Amino acid sequence: MAASTTTATSRPRRQRTRRIAGNLIYTMALLLVVFFLLTPFLWMVLNAFKTPLQIIKLPPELIFTPTLRNFENVFGTQNFMRYIMNSVFIGAGCTLIGLLIGLPAAYSIARYRQNRLAVAILMARMVPGITFLVPLFIVFRTLGLVDSYASLILAHMLVGLPFIVWVMVPFFESIPRELTEAAVVDGASAVRTFVTVVLPLSGPGIVTASILSFVFSWNNFMFSVVLATNKTRTVPVAIYNFISYAQIDWGGLMAAAVVITLPVLALAIITQRYVIRGLTAGAIKG
Amino acid sequence: MITRFIDRHQRWLFPAPAVIFIVLMMIFPLGYTLWNSFSGWSLTAGRPNTLIGPQNYVELLQDARFWNAVLNTFYFTALAMTVELILGVSIALLLDAKDYPGKRIVTSLLLLPMMATPVAVAMVWLLMFEPTAGVINFVLDELGLPEPLWIAGTNSVIPSLALVDIWEWTPLITLIVLAGLTGLPSEPFEAARVDGASYWQTLRRVTLPMLLPTISVAGLLRFIDCIKTFDIIYAMTGGGPGFSSETLNIYTYTQAFYYFNFGYASALLVIFFTIVTGVSLLVTYSRRRLEV
Numbered sequence: 001m002a003a004s005t006t007t008a009t010s011r012p013r014r015q016r017t018r019r020i021a022g023n024l025i026y027t028m029a030l031l032l033v034v035f036f037l038l039t040p041f042l043w044m045v046l047n048a049f050k051t052p053l054q055i056i057k058l059p060p061e062l063i064f065t066p067t068l069r070n071f072e073n074v075f076g077t078q079n080f081m082r083y084i085m086n087s088v089f090i091g092a093g094c095t096l097i098g099l100l101i102g103l104p105a106a107y108s109i110a111r112y113r114q115n116r117l118a119v120a121i122l123m124a125r126m127v128p129g130i131t132f133l134v135p136l137f138i139v140f141r142t143l144g145l146v147d148s149y150a151s152l153i154l155a156h157m158l159v160g161l162p163f164i165v166w167v168m169v170p171f172f173e174s175i176p177r178e179l180t181e182a183a184v185v186d187g188a189s190a191v192r193t194f195v196t197v198v199l200p201l202s203g204p205g206i207v208t209a210s211i212l213s214f215v216f217s218w219n220n221f222m223f224s225v226v227l228a229t230n231k232t233r234t235v236p237v238a239i240y241n242f243i244s245y246a247q248i249d250w251g252g253l254m255a256a257a258v259v260i261t262l263p264v265l266a267l268a269i270i271t272q273r274y275v276i277r278g279l280t281a282g283a284i285k286g
Numbered sequence: 287m288i289t290r291f292i293d294r295h296q297r298w299l300f301p302a303p304a305v306i307f308i309v310l311m312m313i314f315p316l317g318y319t320l321w322n323s324f325s326g327w328s329l330t331a332g333r334p335n336t337l338i339g340p341q342n343y344v345e346l347l348q349d350a351r352f353w354n355a356v357l358n359t360f361y362f363t364a365l366a367m368t369v370e371l372i373l374g375v376s377i378a379l380l381l382d383a384k385d386y387p388g389k390r391i392v393t394s395l396l397l398l399p400m401m402a403t404p405v406a407v408a409m410v411w412l413l414m415f416e417p418t419a420g421v422i423n424f425v426l427d428e429l430g431l432p433e434p435l436w437i438a439g440t441n442s443v444i445p446s447l448a449l450v451d452i453w454e455w456t457p458l459i460t461l462i463v464l465a466g467l468t469g470l471p472s473e474p475f476e477a478a479r480v481d482g483a484s485y486w487q488t489l490r491r492v493t494l495p496m497l498l499p500t501i502s503v504a505g506l507l508r509f510i511d512c513i514k515t516f517d518i519i520y521a522m523t524g525g526g527p528g529f530s531s532e533t534l535n536i537y538t539y540t541q542a543f544y545y546f547n548f549g550y551a552s553a554l555l556v557i558f559f560t561i562v563t564g565v566s567l568l569v570t571y572s573r574r575r576l577e578v
Binding site for chain 1: 289290293297298299301303304305307308311312314315316318319320322344368377381383384387390392393394396397398400401402403404405406407409411412413414416419421424428453457458460461462465512513514516517520521522535538539542543548551552559563564565
């Protein structure tokens with residue numbers, strides 16, 4: 001280090017200045033990206049802890065005495081715990097049933113190259129949800145199933161199932177054929193081979209598929225706003241109902257937003273390796 | 287005995303539950319919609335579910351609100367998609383260019399906008415867009431810049447909604463391109479370096495051409511999702527002010543669940559479905575072509 005600075009001519013020095021300037025611009029660009037990504041979240045969290053007066057105050061205060069009133073309101077006056085439980089129940093239901101019917105289907109698609117079936121399931125991902133929602137609403141209404149868990153779980157499976165198949169098909173394709181063939185030679189039945197050989201090797205894939213299915217069910221708004229009216233209301237619908245009042249309670253709204261976003265974000269961060277793979281799986285070859 | 291039966295018929299027994307689900311929850315509803323689109327069924331107008339022929343489609347073609355929705359849909363989609371692609375690819379190249387501390391943290395931050403509940407996100411942007419008390423116009427005011435009406439203005443509403451979509455989904459493009467970048471072979475880059483190519487030359491002649499398949503698939507995926515964006519538009523504007531942000535999805539929703547014109551809404555759905563399926567087929571086709 002010392003030697004290089006003493007013998008430094010003007011050329012390397014100029015190069016070094018350029019490199020430092022380049023690094024500075026690079027760092028600033030990075031910070032700009034991070035700033036753009038995080039500001040809405042920062043704003044959500046800050047305002048969730050503000051009083052109504054603090055929220056509309058300009059310039060906005062970044063340092064203030066936080067209040068928990070908004071959260072008390074959300075859980076006290078609104079029946080928010082109930083909506084959270086509804087969302088968890090519907091998300092878990094749609095994921096479990098989705099796995100139950102999606103895993104064997106994905107395995108079959110991978111093994112027998114049933115491309116037409118794969119395309120049919122992925123159509124649910126492509127086609128606008130409302131195409132299914134209108135006729136399903138009519139049917140559920142006739143059957144008296146509007147505002148029932150069954151109708152919501154079934155509808156949410158339209159969101160979850162494509163993710164499960166999308167993630168699992170390439171995963172099953174990567175399991176060596178020899179393993180399943182060895183099991184069959186040993187006299188294991190098809191179901192047994194699938195349950196004791198294939199599934200244990202597919203842990204990461206199943207985790208990815210489950211997370212994506214659960215999160216996108218939790219986030220789903222369109223199916224829920226139509227099919228869940230009272231008993232089965234989910235959190236996105238509950239938070240949307242906040243703004244239908246004449247005076248918007250921004251603090252309560254932000255507190256509710258924090259409550260429903262935080263669990264999903266935590267889940268996403270903890271399992272990010274899987275989630276990134278799941279989300280990009282379809283676009284990258286394989 | 288049963289296991290032997292399953293063994294022999296594994297090929298169709300394994301996917302059977304999924305096939306039943308597809309038939310009941312997808313194919314039947316689509317067929318039912320097609321049928322309804324030829325009926326005058328409307329709860330509000332008190333018309334029964336009887337066939338009236340192609341009248342709904344004829345009315346649709348003369349419905350100014352329908353054409354407005356078509357225009358809005360494509361305006362929103364083109365705007366959001368273009369910016370997302372340019373920004374997404376640039377950010378991926380930026381993140382990939384150097385090693386720096388906290389690289390993995392930045393990658394995980396990319397996940398947040400698209401995993402966050404869209405309705406919650408919409409509420410935060412609603413607060414930030416607020417023309418008088420919102421933080422965005424406050425900052426613009428301090429900088430001496432013009433303060434748009436954001437979602438309250440008929441001309442600024444679609445760009446504002448597109449901005450929210452851009453915030454939400456640009457990271458997906460970035461993640462896909464980043465994954466694509468790690469999958470590229472290293473030889474062409476070494477060859478470029480040996481030949482003394484600059485960073486920008488390498489980018490234009492080597493990196494981008496090799497990334498093109500990945501970028502186009504990412505773009506088509508975004509197209510499919512943009513064209514059916516519902517949550518943020520419905521939660522933030524409901525199609526307003528007036529009808530200036532009413533897209534096909536919102537208009538169909540209104541026809542079906544405000545006016546309960548099931549027949550007319552079904553005709554809208556058939557048109558909407560046709561547009562999206564056309565694009566989906568394009569996706570499948572181009573993917574197959576690009577993978578060769």
